[in-house]
Amino acid sequence: MTANPVKIGIVGLGRWAKVLTRAAAKSEKIRIVAAFSRSEEKRTAFERATGVQTVPDLQAMLSNREIAGAILTVPNEQHLPVAAAVAKARKHVYTEKPIASTLEEGLEIAALEKKYGITVTVGHSARLMGGIRKMREAIDRGDLGRVAFIEANFSNERALELTPKTWRWYKDRAPGGPLSQLAIHQFDVLHYLGGEIVEASSIASKLSPVGAEVDDQSMTLLKFADGKVGYVGSCWTSPGVFAVRVFGSQGLM
Amino acid sequence: MTANPVKIGIVGLGRWAKVLTRAAAKSEKIRIVAAFSRSEEKRTAFERATGVQTVPDLQAMLSNREIAGAILTVPNEQHLPVAAAVAKARKHVYTEKPIASTLEEGLEIAALEKKYGITVTVGHSARLMGGIRKMREAIDRGDLGRVAFIEANFSNERALELTPKTWRWYKDRAPGGPLSQLAIHQFDVLHYLGGEIVEASSIASKLSPVGAEVDDQSMTLLKFADGKVGYVGSCWTSPGVFAVRVFGSQGLM
Structure with a gap:
């Protein structure tokens, strides 16, 4: 104590x-x-x-x-x-x-x-999760061989609950919608697992019926310094998902 | 008979x-x-x-x-x-x-x-798989609500087995590597589940140690005519994956 x-x-x-x-x-x-x-x-x-x-x-x-x-x-x-x-x-x-x-x-x-x-x-707390740390340990030990490809998703249906009273409704206060609210956790996880990121490109879409200003769908492709590729998806109008998949030449987690 | x-x-x-x-x-x-x-x-x-x-x-x-x-x-x-x-x-x-x-x-x-x-x-056979047909039925029945987001992956380690004797070794004969060999099945699946596609962008990478001309990693973002977004990933240097996830406002499959 x-x-x-x-x-x-x-x-x-x-x-x-x-x-x-x-x-x-x-x-x-x-x-x-x-x-x-x-x-x-x-x-x-x-x-x-x-x-x-x-x-x-x-x-x-x-x-x-x-x-x-x-x-x-x-x-x-x-x-x-x-x-x-x-x-x-x-x-x-x-x-x-x-x-x-x-x-x-x-x-x-x-x-x-x-x-x-x-x-x-x-507060990038996701990298502290037990499963993420196990992935990092497996990568560091070489269990997965050469890692080439990482996919992640963090989604929930909060865009369907937005109202004009919440700051996340507004484009200037929560730019990117799920990109800055959810996907950002996975960007940190991918950085933690895969190292430096040198390229990024995204698409977004607004499909929620509630009328909020922000986009509610976000998909991003990343390229790491060593040539690895990465994907982070975030759907803000669907039941919750938190998923990370690491593809290596000797194993998959 | x-x-x-x-x-x-x-x-x-x-x-x-x-x-x-x-x-x-x-x-x-x-x-x-x-x-x-x-x-x-x-x-x-x-x-x-x-x-x-x-x-x-x-x-x-x-x-x-x-x-x-x-x-x-x-x-x-x-x-x-x-x-x-x-x-x-x-x-x-x-x-x-x-x-x-x-x-x-x-x-x-x-x-x-x-x-x-x-x-x-x-031969776009993947759309005939039982699981894919169940997804389509659920979408058509409205069980998933408004579909906004579809993710798919088809991967295997065949890039590690390529030799100069196989036509898939060569860039002009198998352009895109896993994009034209594996991911193409998922493009058809996403088209089958989500309808017309109006935008596409990809990144690729070559990380296999065998020396083949073709890329061996492929990630593509898609936009559907109705605003839905889609992702198709294909890693050609890792154990096999065939996965499709459909995100709807009322359900996830």
Whole structure:
């Protein structure tokens, strides 16, 4: 048992913040001690659901010297301003994926590490899954021979549940639809399993009947530095799938 | 029991001719009564393996008035000249996939139907598989709701077995490698399940160590006329896979 768990805050108190807070409660290494949302309604609901105390403004969290870092589950376009505020207070940043909606903002967030001497971590959790780690071990051991081909899919029907009240409805706030919401996990998995990616091309389509601005289908082809090829698909209007297949000359997983 | 099975010939006596001839022997509807290859060695081996009598030249088969048509299992670049000879003799043509290596040759073969009043059939057998037909039935019944996304893969390790003696070694004779040898089955399956295709883009790679001219990895994205998207992958250096997944708003198969 760790005597001194790292104390952290969480910013943005929607559905995912509750999932992470419940998971953190099982860890002996970290403890979430403060939570912030601009919405009083969300603060109240979060306190009731998790028992974690909320603070009425971000500064109240950032001025707490006990807190070492913050988890960001705010909408994507707020990643940069909130991460910058957290980093400026010399606290570490953990932000949900995607790091940002544009390359420029992503690079600005990454640059916070050097500028303030803190660590930025992006929530690419899929590579931590047991099955993915087994694939990586098999590749590293050479069990699959020469890997030439990787396919992945992450799909669910959330596009059918979108409403104009959710930020994922809007093209400028969730560009690419399932590309930035789901497929991005598999891009990280393919990078983890296959190394550097040198080419990418995509097609997308909008077929959901609900009327959201965003595309709801996404298929991407990738080429790795060593010539391997990769595919990531994400259908946002169908029952859930999470699948990865690695094709090697000596085996298939 | 059919009293009068249709009598046919087979041209090109490699591995696949034996598979088809064994399958035909179980049918009461057709009977293979003559077989031709330019290679005497292949003719002898085929007679021994199947018991079907061979003929020393194609005309001997085509002048046989009992024979209604011919199965072509010759290399792709011979599809057009052999199909033209068979059609000119007013006999039906069944040719293995792909119909040809170029669009022009494919259209010339298709035009034989009108020109000579015969039927040309291309061996896209995958759509006849039980699982594929179940998918089509489920789509037609509406069980899957709105279909938005189809993924397919057909892979095997034959690229590792290529030698300069086989026509599939050469770029001009088997363009695209697994694209024209394997993926083509899935293009037909996706067309069968999803309708007209209006856009296609591919990536390919050559990773097999044997030195063949052809690519051995192929990934293609497709867009259907109604906005659906499709993917077909084919890895030619890995253990076998034949997989099709249809994503609908009400179900997944």
